[in-house]
Amino acid sequence: MEEGALSCLLRSRTMLEQDIKASYLMDHMISDGVLTGDEEEMISKQPTRRDQAVALLELLLRKDNRAYISFYNALVRESYGDLANLLHNNLPLISPEAHKSFSDGGTPYVQTVLSQGGVPQRPVVFVSRPKLVNQVREKLYRLQKEPGWVTVFGMAGSGKSVLAAEAVRDHALIEECFPGGVHWLSIGQLDKPDLLVKIQSLCFRLEQSQDPQSVHRPPSSLDEAKERMRFLMLRRYPRCLLILDDIWDNTVLKTFDIQCRILVTTRDRSLTDSVSGAKYEVAVESGLDEDKALEILALYVNSKPQKLPDDARSIVRECKGSPLVVSLIGALLREFPSRWSYYLRQLQQKQFKRIRKSSSYDYDALDQAMAASIQVLAENHRELYKDLTVLEKDVKVPAKVLSVLWDLEPEEVEDILQEFVNKSLLFRDCHHRPYLYYLHDLQLDFLAECTFYLIHKVCQF
Secondary structure: OOHHHHHHHHHHHHHHHHHOOHHHHHHHHHHOOOOOHHHHHHHHOOOOHHHHHHHHHHHHOOOOHHHHHHHHHHHHHOOOHHHHHHHHOOOOOOOOOOOOOOOOOOOHHHHHHHHHOOOOOOOOOOOOOHHHHHHHHHHHHOOOOOOEEEEEEOOOOOOHHHHHHHHOOOHHHHHHHOOOOEEEEEEEOOOHHHHHHHHHHHHHHHHHHHOOOOOOOOOOOHHHHHHHHHHHHHHHOOOOEEEEEEEOOHHHHHOOOOOOEEEEEEOOOOHHHHOOOEEEEEEOOOOOOHHHHHHHHHHHOOOOHHHOOOHHHHHHHHHOOOHHHHHHHHHHHHHOOOOHHHHHHHHHOOOHHHOEOOOOOOOOEHHHHHHHHHHOOOHHHHHHHHHHHHOOOOOOEEHHHHHHHHOOOHHHHHHHHHHHHHOOOOEEEOOOOOOEEEOOHHHHHHHHHHHHHHHHHHHOO
16 A cells, blocks of 8 residues: 555544444445455454454555555445545545556556546456447447437346446546546435435545545535536536446436436436437347356356366356356355256256345345346336236247237337336347347246246145
8 A cells, every 4th residue: 555545544543443334334345346255254243333443444554555445435435524535635546657457457547547436346256248348338439529328228137237347447448538537326226315325425526536625515405416416527527427327217317417428227228218418328138158157157166167067058058148147156156066956956947036145246136136127117017017927938929919918909018018128128129020029038937936936825825
């Protein structure tokens, strides 16, 4: 760690130990890859909040510049603004001329910019998807001369967030298009108070970068926060990129409709219809190919793809290319390396509720991720979606078939199907007229499991 940063931590140590709650900060630091699970466990075993804070600071003092920046960002995200202010003047800075690449494809300049903006580090287990990454970068280059929106959309667990973070891990892109920085906000399904806290943290980060000595009262309402954010991003940082990860609601998105440069990850393709400006999109429809999926499993079990057991290929085929499912299975196999046949049977029997494990995704199991997507539908549309259980695998049907199933007018059916497609709950083959619709195998398997569970529950009464 740089001498200035180290001295600042030592000066501020007493105040930090008095006020911080280490458990709030460690999640962010683990996500950034600067803290390990074993280190978190060691700190959590300390008997009191203060003892945990002391242990975290002691550990931090032995780490590098990235850890200092991650700790600072964690303070900002958890609304410890006064404490973050103590550290801001000594944030390690690396000049843009330092072009030596790190193993993750970035340079020291890129690492600093992305860390200061709260962009997540690469997952511990990572494989590249160069075709999709280049598609996102190509769209981002279109924001070089004018503000606008790039939407990365796809079904649950398709790897949208990792893809977005990887796309901005590029020196030339940042230097040419976003010299004002890259700022990441994880949104999810927020209510208004939580959204206000997110924007307050963003405004604090931007204000501290511009003038560390100034102290601004946090905006007290969403309208005030939007105006503060508009001023900062248009006047102070006119060429920065804001990444909104996991957007669900267009009313939330409208809060950020301030004529700046924004990348959005979402399951709902239609969200940006409600905002103004140039719009570009990248569909994350295709899953991992077999070789990429095997590479992920091999990394989890510390092996080589060609040395994996025969069940590995069968597991990959049952995962249907989903990065989420492959990662869940890989994380389980890392702890239980002899259970290849067991997890293959669980996949074949569609026992998704039994396949759960903490991973780099927001969901611990496939059924959670699928259910969350369906839950945002209107109640009557949820019931219609569940009726799609009758579809056969690898069979595409026109809207007329579903019009008969649902006893609705064809035009009304087309509108409902469009909503399902927009929310990445259904796929449409546009190469035929009339359009043909179909489910991803995992979506169909999930609906079948839900139906079986309901039948089983009814039979018990």
